[in-house]
Amino acid sequence: MKIFSGTASTDLAKSICSYIGTNLGQTQVSRFSDQEIFVEIGENVRGQEVFVIQSTSAPANENLMELLITVDALRRGSAKSITAVVPYFGYARQDRKTSPRSPITARLVAKILAEAGINRLLTLDLHANQIQGFFDVPVDNLYAMPEFVRHAKARLKTEIPLVVSPDVGGVVRARAFAKKLGADIAIIDKRRERANVSEVMNIIGDCGDRHCILIDDMADTAGTLCKAADALLEKGAKSVIGYVTHGVFSGPALERIEASKLSSLFATDSINASAHSDCEKIKVITMANLLGEAIVRIGDSRSVSSLFD
Incomplete structure (x- = not known):
């Protein structure tokens, strides 16, 4: 198991790693002069179960794009599985049409994440439970x-x-x-x-x-x-x-x-x-201990829902 973090959730990721008793994976995030995001994974992930921790909070578009690029880099590095740990799922309030010709952006983000290569989503208190149905991969929605x-x-x-x-x-x-x-x-x-x-x-x-x-x-x-x-x-x-x-x-x-x-x-x-x-x-x-315990249970193929029994 390896854990990586985006820049939006570095502090939380370090606390999660402390709970689990592991080190945070090495990544380098940089930008070209036109502000394109470049992510480089600094260690071998071939055949590894990988977790990427990144909230898509403000600036939502930059953090979402960084997450997508990180997932793509891990997939191309031959990671065995990739779980996106998104404590705050941005665009969740756009979960239905509120007026004619308006988008359902939460569904769009779900499709983009799946296309990027995630195998599972771990999140916290989704704004609307039906968003889980927007994903074609398993979703674990934790509760605070x-x-x-x-x-x-x-x-x-x-x-x-x-x-x-x-x-x-x-x-x-x-x-x-x-x-x-x-x-x-x-x-x-x-x-x-x-x-x-x-x-x-x-x-x-x-x-x-x-x-x-x-x-x-x-x-x-x-x-x-x-x-x-x-x-x-x-x-x-x-x-x-x-x-x-x-x-x-x-x-x-x-x-x-x-x-x-x-x-x-x-x-x-x-x-x-x-x-x-x-x-x-x-x-x-x-929420570091809760998320950390969920990550451990996913890695061990144990129940996550029993955390709330």
Whole structure:
């Protein structure tokens, strides 16, 4: 087994290698004067089971292209199998037609990855589960929730919180999280006027005198989370914290979070955490051990789903 990393996930890859007890493979990524990406694998991979760790986060196109070129280099180096470990799967929100003549880009990316030569995809909290069906190779979709549950239990101790879904689409996630904590749930009813702009309309459930936990799969501009925190506190909540798997944090997100009424926002390191290290309210929960254990199990042909039994 050999593990390589793209430039977007080097820190996470090193932590994964530390968990597994192996060294990170040698790669050299460079660019020609016209910004074409060139990837050179620095060691023999012939007949090896290879894992490439690379989130396709911003800059999404560059990171995706680097991943594709790395996979092609490994395939041409006669690797036995190639698993793309993509903790954050970019373009996942484009999983259906939202208007006439609009693309389904998540499907396109799936086809391109398969054509490049991957034999398996390992990812974390896909934005929509049906994306697994876009691939003609096996997909292992891991969940950050068990790590969030352990963290929340340790943080809250005997306090029973109120778990809040920031929108109707996240109810299943919130209900599963609440079940693990033995907590009740509430739902934010919001109306989205246009992309990345949201307006909180109503809270379904009683949040008065409760410590609230907002749970979501990602935070992009963070408008939804920040407005949800405002609404909960206006209705009498004691405090509000948030858990998100993917901290995209684009545009004004960091400024919004720092100025918001959120006590803390916990995000995983599926996306490089260095970009938001200056925001004191954002705390990182590493997924290195979870991803590392999944890689070991794939290498040993053991069950990955049993991690969540």
